[in-house]
Amino acid sequence: MPAAISRGRVSASAVAAVFAAGAALFLAVESQRGMLALLLAAGALVVAIRRLKGLRPFLQAASEHEETGALAGVAFTLLLCVLFRDDHFTVFLIGRVLLATLACLGLHLQFGSAGVANFAGAAFFGVGGYTAAILSAHSPIPHIVAVALGGAVSSLIGSLLLLPLLRTRGHYAALITIAFGLLFRTFAEVNDSLGGPQGLKLQGFQLFGWQFNEELAIGPFHGSFYINYVIAAVALLAIAFALVRGLDRSWLGLALDAVRLDETAAAAFGLEIARWKIVAFTLGNFLIGTAGALSAFMVGFIAPNNFTFAESLTFVSIVLLGGIGNAWGVALAAFIVVVLPEKLQILQEYRFLLFAALVIVVLRYRPQGLVPRPLRRYFRGLA
Amino acid sequence: MSASPTLLSCRDLSRRFGGLLAIDRLSFDVAEGEILGLIGPNGSGKTTFFNVLTGIYPASGGSVEFAGARVTGLRPQQIYRVGISRTFQRSRLCLPLSVFDNIMVGNHSRLDHGPWLNLFHRAGLRRQVSENFAEARELIQVFNRSLADRMLEAVGGISLIDRRRIEICRAMISRPRLLLLDEPSAGMTREETSRLMDDILEVKRRFGRLTIVLIEHEMSVIERCTDRCVVLDYGKKLCEGTYAQVAQNPLVRQAYLGIS
Numbered sequence: 310m311p312a313a314i315s316r317g318r319v320s321a322s323a324v325a326a327v328f329a330a331g332a333a334l335f336l337a338v339e340s341q342r343g344m345l346a347l348l349l350a351a352g353a354l355v356v357a358i359r360r361l362k363g364l365r366p367f368l369q370a371a372s373e374h375e376e377t378g379a380l381a382g383v384a385f386t387l388l389l390c391v392l393f394r395d396d397h398f399t400v401f402l403i404g405r406v407l408l409a410t411l412a413c414l415g416l417h418l419q420f421g422s423a424g425v426a427n428f429a430g431a432a433f434f435g436v437g438g439y440t441a442a443i444l445s446a447h448s449p450i451p452h453i454v455a456v457a458l459g460g461a462v463s464s465l466i467g468s469l470l471l472l473p474l475l476r477t478r479g480h481y482a483a484l485i486t487i488a489f490g491l492l493f494r495t496f497a498e499v500n501d502s503l504g505g506p507q508g509l510k511l512q513g514f515q516l517f518g519w520q521f522n523e524e525l526a527i528g529p530f531h532g533s534f535y536i537n538y539v540i541a542a543v544a545l546l547a548i549a550f551a552l553v554r555g556l557d558r559s560w561l562g563l564a565l566d567a568v569r570l571d572e573t574a575a576a577a578f579g580l581e582i583a584r585w586k587i588v589a590f591t592l593g594n595f596l597i598g599t600a601g602a603l604s605a606f607m608v609g610f611i612a613p614n615n616f617t618f619a620e621s622l623t624f625v626s627i628v629l630l631g632g633i634g635n636a637w638g639v640a641l642a643a644f645i646v647v648v649l650p651e652k653l654q655i656l657q658e659y660r661f662l663l664f665a666a667l668v669i670v671v672l673r674y675r676p677q678g679l680v681p682r683p684l685r686r687y688f689r690g691l692a
Numbered sequence: 693m694s695a696s697p698t699l700l701s702c703r704d705l706s707r708r709f710g711g712l713l714a715i716d717r718l719s720f721d722v723a724e725g726e727i728l729g730l731i732g733p734n735g736s737g738k739t740t741f742f743n744v745l746t747g748i749y750p751a752s753g754g755s756v757e758f759a760g761a762r763v764t765g766l767r768p769q770q771i772y773r774v775g776i777s778r779t780f781q782r783s784r785l786c787l788p789l790s791v792f793d794n795i796m797v798g799n800h801s802r803l804d805h806g807p808w809l810n811l812f813h814r815a816g817l818r819r820q821v822s823e824n825f826a827e828a829r830e831l832i833q834v835f836n837r838s839l840a841d842r843m844l845e846a847v848g849g850i851s852l853i854d855r856r857r858i859e860i861c862r863a864m865i866s867r868p869r870l871l872l873l874d875e876p877s878a879g880m881t882r883e884e885t886s887r888l889m890d891d892i893l894e895v896k897r898r899f900g901r902l903t904i905v906l907i908e909h910e911m912s913v914i915e916r917c918t919d920r921c922v923v924l925d926y927g928k929k930l931c932e933g934t935y936a937q938v939a940q941n942p943l944v945r946q947a948y949l950g951i952s
Contacts, residue, residue, distance in 0.1 A: 552811060559810035559817055560796070560803045566789055567797045574784040577746055578862070579772040579800045684790050684846055687821045688814075691844070 320371035321378035328641070329385030333392060335648055336399050344652050373689050375637075379550060382640075383543055390539050394525075394532030401535045402648055404607050407542035408600045410643040413627045414546075414553050414636060415596030420625070421634035421682070422562060423589030424569030425474065426483040429490030430624035433594045435497065435616035436463045437601030442509040442611055443502075452514050456545075456602040463598020464591045471590065475583050490621050497613040508612025511605055514538065538607040545603060549596055553636050558687050565589055566685075597624075626668045632678025641679060699724040699903050700870060704754035705764075707737075707744045707927075714740040716927040717754065722870070727896075727904045729914040729935070732924035733947055738907045739781050741924070742872050746778055747771045759869065773801055777868035779859045781875050781907075787848035791839065791858055794847050795828045798862030832861050834898070835891045853884055857891070864895060864902075873906045877913060885910050889917050911939075923947070 331351065338344050358364060371378060386403065393399040412434055419425045427433075437459030444455040473485050497503050513520060514537070525532040556562050567575040568585045576582055605611045627646045631638030653663065671678065700722040707715040715737045722728050730738050743749045745756060747768040755764045763771055777798065785794050796803065803824070809816050825843070833840045835857040839850075847855060856876055863871055876892070877885035896902045908914050914921060914935055921938045923930040925947040931938060938944055 555811045555814070560805055560820075561807075561810045563789075563793055563796055564800065564805060566793070567786060567800075570786040570788070571784050573748065574780065574786075575797065576768040577748070577772060577778060577780075578798050578866075579769045580797075581769055682788065684844065685793055686844070688818050691821060691825060 317370040317374040318377040320367050321374035322381040324368070324371045325378050325381035325385055329382075329389065332385075332644060333389055335644075335652065336389065336393060336402065338652070341654065372683065373686070375554060379547070383547060386539070386543055390532065390536045391530075394530070394536065397533045397535055400533045400539060401607070402651060404535055404539045404542050405604075406644050406647045407539065407546050408604045408607070409624070409627060409647050410640045411542070411546050411549055411603075412597045412600035413624055413631070413639045413643055414549050415593035415600070416624055416628045417593075417634070417636055417639050418553060418556070418565075418589045418596070419593035420628055422557070422565035422569065423586050425586050425590050425593075426479075427486050427590070427593065428483055428618075428621050428625060429486040429493065430597055431616040431618070431620035432490040432493035433463045433467060433597040434601035434604070434620070434624075435493060435611070435613075436466050437598030438605035438611045438615075439497065439503055439509070440598070441602035441605045442504075442511050445511055445606075446509070451516075452606065453516055456599055456606070459602025459605075460595040460597075460599035463601070464595045467590055467594035468587075471587055474590065475586060487618065487621075490616075490618055494613050494616055494618075497616070504612070506613060508610060508615075510610050511608075513609070514541070514603075514606040516541070535607070538603070542603060542607075545599060549599075550636065553596075557636065558685060561588075562685060629668060630671050630678060632680040632682060634682035635678065635680045638678050638680030696723040696725050698722070699759060700905075701757045702745075702754065703757075705741075705744065705751055705756060706753040707740055707749055708752040713927050715744060718924075718927070718929055719754075720922050720929060720932055722903060722905060724869075724903055725901050726919040727906060727917055729918035729921040730905055730907045730924065731909070731911075731914060731921055731938075732930070736924040736947075737927040738924055739874055740927075742778060742874055742905075742907070745771075745872065746776060772866075775869035776872065777863040777866060777870070778872035779856075779863050779874055779876060781878065783852075783855055783859060785847050785855055785859055785862070788846060790844050791832070791847055791850065792825060792828055792843040794858055795832070795862050795865050796824060799824060799828075799865045801866055828861065828865060831865060831895070832857070834895050835861065835888075853880055853888075856880070856888070860888075860892065864899070867899065869901070869903060871902060871904045873904060873908075875907050875909065877908060877910050882910070882912070885913055886916075889913050893917065911935075915939075 334347055338347055386407070389403060390400055393403075412430060415433075416427055416430055419427045440459040440462040441452075441455045444450050444458060445452055450458070470485060470489055474482050477485060498506050503509065513523075519537070524534050525536045564580055564585050567578070567580055568582055572582050623646060627642045628639060630646065631640070631642030698721045702721075703719050705715055705718040706713060718741065730741065732738055740749070744751050747766050747770070751764050755762055757763070758774055758776065761774070763774060763776075766774075786797065804810075804820060809820070829840045829843060832843070836854060839854055839857065842850065847858060850858070860873065860876060863873075873892070876888055880888065892904070896904065906914075906918060918935060920932060921935055922932045923938055923941075923944050930943050930947060931941050
């Protein structure tokens with residue numbers, strides 16, 4: 310059915326285009342009035358999409374061509390960079406959205422798939438960042454390896470938490486992670502080799518002679534040096550996304566779901582509960598740590614205050630807002646949560662209040678999140 | 693007694709909850725290929741027996757041998773792997789997952805969970821998914837033809853009776869040697885129960901040497917389907933024998949009807 314396939318691909322690309330256009334508008338608008346108008350328009354659009362039944366088959370076709378949507382997403386992200394090439398702040402925001410998405414894909418595995426609570430997302434993000442900072446300052450290790458090691462050290466430190474985590478459930482497991490998050494921040498603050506409260510500076514990221522902190526110049530094209538980081542973030546995110554979605558749509562994702570939904574039944578059918586929780590927690594922390602490491606290079610500086618409990622809650626709320634168990638929802642929510650507070654300067658200190666209210670509203674009226682968890686479709690056309 | 697070899701044998705099996713002996717020195721055998729009815733009033737220890745047998749609760753005393761090997765003290769995962777599978781009295785399906793996914797949870801031991809196949813070798817995974825899909829579909833068709841066309845729908849949207857069928861399919865997909873059915877007819881009408889049992893017998897006929905232990909309150913089902921019955925009361929075995937023998941036993945009549 311070549312006609313149906315191409316229709317699905319077109320639909321998927323169109324959905325990506327709509328989101329990219331929306332993102333461009335949100336990033337471009339400076340005035341507070343424009344921002345409010347944009348928010349109202351976005352709300353109206355969401356309602357319209359839910360009302361218009363004619364869109365259903367179109368969206369269905371799009372959802373069956375995720376790979377096309379993802380490719381279009383990459384293309385549009387790079388296009389956004391071209392569009393805002395001279396605007397350091399906007400390109401930097403795009404990079405932050407991408408890295409928040411990468412970190413939250415880790416939470417998606419832990420929280421959304423296996424049901425392992427992690428309220429120390431910022432701490433694992435920080436572990437990755439500090440690892441990268443120390444390795445790049447004191448060793449000749451290539452920066453790309455330092456980023457990967459940031460993920461690995463994050464997994465390793467996470468494994469210290471495994472023993473208590475596997476022996477507790479629900480709120481108690483959540484409390485353990487909260488305690489770890491607080492411990493980490495205090496540790497970073499009092500430890501002089503980690504720079505204490507002042508933190509550490511990082512040199513610019515280098516990849517085979519490609520200096521990320523120099524203005525990007527490809528032929529006649531010139532752009533903010535942050536575009537380098539966006540390209541690296543897009544590459545990491547694409548790999549992570551393919552990994553996570555592949556896992557979601559395989560026997561592994563099914564095993565994690567079974568563990569999350571009913572441990573007793575899962576055990577009665579031979580699933581090793583501890584093993585699957587370890588897989589999800591370790592892999593999740595790896596993604597969070599990797600994101601933290603690249604983020605440290607991009608920001609050029611890390612300090613304990615970047616890894617507070619509030620930051621951990623921000624990660625959790627991205628997953629809640631996007632829809633627990635939906636990787637695409639995570640990407641959408643990361644954009645909203647990272648960009649909106651920066652753009653709503655009118656509210657100043659209160660903008661985080663608005664954001665907290667948003668999470669409460671979502672939990673009350675749409676607990677499944679903006680984009681609900683889809684039923685598992687292992688392959689297109691399986692029936 | 694049948695000439696088949698013994699598949700399951702319990703000796704003095706006990707389970708204590710604080711001061712309560714929920715199962716009290718229970719001893720009986722189940723022959724390979726038979727359907728054994730486990731009956732008794734509410735609270736007589738039937739479900740507890742299943743939970744001890746499948747390792748959810750450790751036994752307080754006594755032993756269980758399955759196919760000649762001791763299984764007391766094993767964890768639920770290990771007991772499933774030796775070939776004992778079960779349904780639960782109160783449905784324990786994963787409601788947000790599809791019918792197919794739920795059945796595949798029961799097939800865990802036969803699926804390949806290697807990272808290579810699952811993450812990188814999508815063509816190989818696709819083949820394995822398709823094979824399992826066909827197998828699950830074939831199994832569920834025995835129970836309900838229309839359900840076979842709803843394999844990719846969420847279980848949460850499926851009627852309670854069909855959910856029971858799915859639960860039984862989940863327990864059977866891994867081809868267990870011993871199937872434990874905990875009140876499969878709960879909440880069903882007499883006709884539905886009778887159809888469900890026909891379906892189970894049909895699957896047993898196709899599978900060959902499947903052994904079933906059935907907890908059931910509907911005596912017509914016990915009478916029609918089981919080869920033998922074990923009657924429990926207050927955790928003790930009251931008697932065992934064919935339904936006709938058991939139904940005549942004055943102790944059983946007393947336990948059930950309270951006639952002294």
